Amino acid sequence: MTHRTDVRFILNGHDMCVPNVEASRTLLDYLRLERRLTGTKEGCAEGDCGACTVLVGRLDASGLNYVPVNACIRFLASVDGCHVVTIEHLAGPDGRLHPVQQAMVEHHASQCGFCTPGFVMSLYALWMQVPEPTETQIETALQGNLCRCTGYQPIIRAAAAVSRYGTPTSDHLNTEREHNISRLTALKDNRRVVSGPETNLSILPASIDDLADCLLAYPDATFVAGATDVGLWVTKFLRVIGPAIFTDHLEDLKTVERVGAHLLIGAGASYTECRDLLSEHLPHLSSYWDRIGGWQVRNMGTVGGNIANGSPIGDAPPVLMALGAEIILRRGPERRTLRLQDFFIDYGKQDRQPGEFIESIRVPLPGPNDLNAAYKISKRRDEDISAVAVGINMTVTNGTIHKARIAFGGMAATPRRATAAETALEGQPWVRESFEAAAQALTQDFSPLSDWRASAAYRMLSAQNLLRRFYLERAAATDAPVRLAMT
Secondary structure, three states, X not given: OOEEOEEEXXXXXXXXXXXXXXXXXXXXXXXXXXXXOOOOOOOOOOOOOOOOEEEEEEEEOOEEEEEEEEOOOOEHHHHXXXXXXXXXXXXXXXXXXXXXXXXXXXXXXXXXXOOHHHHHHHHHHHHHHOOOOOHHHHHHHOOOOOOOOOOHHHHHHHHHHHHHOOOHHHOHHHHOHHHHHHHHHHHOOOOEEEEOOHXXXXXXXXXXXXXXXXXXXXXXXXXXXXXXXXXXHHHOOOOOOXXXXXXXXXXXXXXXXXXXXXXXXXXXXXXXXXXXXXXXXXXXXXXXXXXXOOHHHHHHOEHHHHHXXXXXXXXXXXHHHHOOOEEEEEEOOEEEEEEHHHHEXXXXXXXXXXXXXXXXXXXXXXXXXXXXXXXXXXXXXXXXXXXXXXXXXXXXXXXEEEEEEEEEEOOOOXXXXXXXXXXXXXXXXXXXXXXXXXXXHHHHHOOOOOOOOOOHHHHHHHHHHHHHHHHHHHHOOOOOOOOOOOO
């Protein structure tokens, strides 16, 4: 197969063609050090503070869509075929402030200048999607932006007022949309990209079949989907990740659809791309899903990547395991199906062969008598790593629990089913005493560790209380958290 050796994209209003792109080169370093676009800041270098927020637009089946992402952990190679928009591109032709910037000034929301550009870019993306956002939508959009100066209330007031200063229809990303679509379409040549030195090679497969071939040729390559994990290998541990195979551009890996009694989720689909389908068919995941990282992270991170890295504190595996999810693994032309719970063997070890990758996830839809819940315990409510996460699925008919599937993260070396607790529940009546017995049975299932996130005792007590919470909420027929008064 013929391939090209440069990475091509649009940066603000300019066509870029960058040769010899190392796998480890981040978008932020390119913007600041090579293009001198220093409005985009470097704060945490781990996708946590939002100071580096930029917009990335990509063509897909629905058109040209822009999302905010963290440039600090986004690799330059991954923006091939994209339109990258930085804070410098917001000013009007006559130098006037953009409506988002004007609103920030008028409502005294501008800060020291370090965090402000990231806030502006996140609010820009929100305004383009929702010109009159609710406070909840504003708060959700700002989950990934850390304010160090003014506090959030002036920023929230500014976000609600942006449309007083302009309309999205007159914004240049809309007035120039057709022109940019033509430019991005011209960049699509359906060729594999192989760029950078042999010691730090960037590889972008031309298709999902080409991806399978690339992994056979480079079985030890670093697989980079959303880079929300791999990005930190570079920024925090200074690792060379090449050869690296990038997959964010592969639309065939982003399938999100209902197929019969299942949801089929491509392993390359981001959390954001999955959200609407999950909210429609698995509404208990809606609020849980919004607590996975910040908006920028959810736009980058993928469900398949969260599974493939095998983290014991991954947010997606416990809730998908509880639903009985399966994964489809592919190596070359061959595919095999595996129960998600069987994929995790031990800490850092998964049932995946060299050259094999997760192609999709199949999630059964609950039955009419199924009760479901997803809970997460973390130090911060938003944009934080789980100390304990749990997915619960139970079939209850005529007051009897006929089936129970309970899966925890943060309680063992891998995400794992709570089989003793499940056994304690199955065949038992739907009463509080059954859940008390299940809570005690968790001590047979897990011996959690203590670390900086939580102590072993806290993890066990939290896990037990989450089972109690599930019963109390379902018994009261409410999704609101149940609080017990101490007597």
